[in-house]
Amino acid sequence: MAEPRILILGGPGAGKGTQSRKASEEFNIKHITTGEVLRANKDRDISEFESEYDVPRTYMDQGELVPDEVVTLLVKEALSQVNGFVLDGYPRNVEQAEELNNMTDVDVILYLDVDEEELVQRLTGRRIDPKTGDTYHIEYSPPEDPEVERRLEQRDDDTEETVRERLRVFRETTEPVIEYYEERGQLERVDGKQSPDEVWVDVRKAVENAQ
Numbered sequence: 001m002a003e004p005r006i007l008i009l010g011g012p013g014a015g016k017g018t019q020s021r022k023a024s025e026e027f028n029i030k031h032i033t034t035g036e037v038l039r040a041n042k043d044r045d046i047s048e049f050e051s052e053y054d055v056p057r058t059y060m061d062q063g064e065l066v067p068d069e070v071v072t073l074l075v076k077e078a079l080s081q082v083n084g085f086v087l088d089g090y091p092r093n094v095e096q097a098e099e100l101n102n103m104t105d106v107d108v109i110l111y112l113d114v115d116e117e118e119l120v121q122r123l124t125g126r127r128i129d130p131k132t133g134d135t136y137h138i139e140y141s142p143p144e145d146p147e148v149e150r151r152l153e154q155r156d157d158d159t160e161e162t163v164r165e166r167l168r169v170f171r172e173t174t175e176p177v178i179e180y181y182e183e184r185g186q187l188e189r190v191d192g193k194q195s196p197d198e199v200w201v202d203v204r205k206a207v208e209n210a211q
């Protein structure tokens with residue numbers, strides 16, 4: 001099987017990262033995630049771009065989008081180094097979707113569908129292991145090792161207030177991206193409310209059918 005090119009869309013907390021990590025392992029492709037690239041560059045000087053603030057952190061901690069120019073540059077760089085990929089976190093608006101069209105073809109576009117109240121529960125309960133980068137949830141998937149449990153951290157933007165703002169930005173700015181792909185007959189919906197393993201069964205099937 002050729003290396004698949006996968007795009008995973010979904011609201012904040014829909015499970016994009018969780019499913020992308022599985023796809024990356026199973027299909028042996030690079031996981032490109034704008035959220036993580038930006039978190040690693042939170043304090044990088046972006047004042048050379050047409051931006052209101054000088055660092056990505058200011059946008060991210062308020063739940064707002066980082067300027068298109070910055071994110072598009074990062075995605076372009078990352079895509080130029082790979083064949084297959086699973087892209088998570090981009091495009092976040094219709095302008096970015098058009099940019100992506102110019103950069104590469106995609107084999108399958110998946111939308112992880114989850115309602116808003118569930119998203120709030122998932123994000124406010126999410127914890128990250130700073131040592132491994134693994135994601136847990138205090139109720140749904142707590143770590144078994146008490147040592148791991150002690151070192152867990154919460155993401156800066158996973159407070160209830162910022163989560164609500166991220167959801168508002170999603171509704172206003174990213175939902176049109178879902179419609180954009182739907183109108184082109186490219187979107188495949190997956191029921192994201194199922195358990196992570198059940199969601200993965202559907203994701204894998206969709207990718208295999210697209211090959």
Ligand code: AP5
Nearest residue numbers: 012013014015016017018034035065066089122126195196
């Ligand atoms: P980003 O990091 O992309 O945040 P997001 O889209 O809000 O999505 P998350 O990473 O929070 O959620 P996820 O879908 O990956 O869920 P996860 O698998 O972790 O972006 C952060 C910020 O960066 C943005 O706000 C913006 O400022 C900036 N940015 C990023 N991209 C940008 C762009 N293109 N343009 C401009 N700015 C950009 O799962 C969540 C939780 O649920 C976990 O605890 C997990 O254990 C649990 N869980 C997962 N699946 C299930 C399941 N099936 N059942 C139960 N629990 C589950």
Ligand code: MG
Nearest residue numbers: 016017018035
């Ligand atoms: Mg993520």
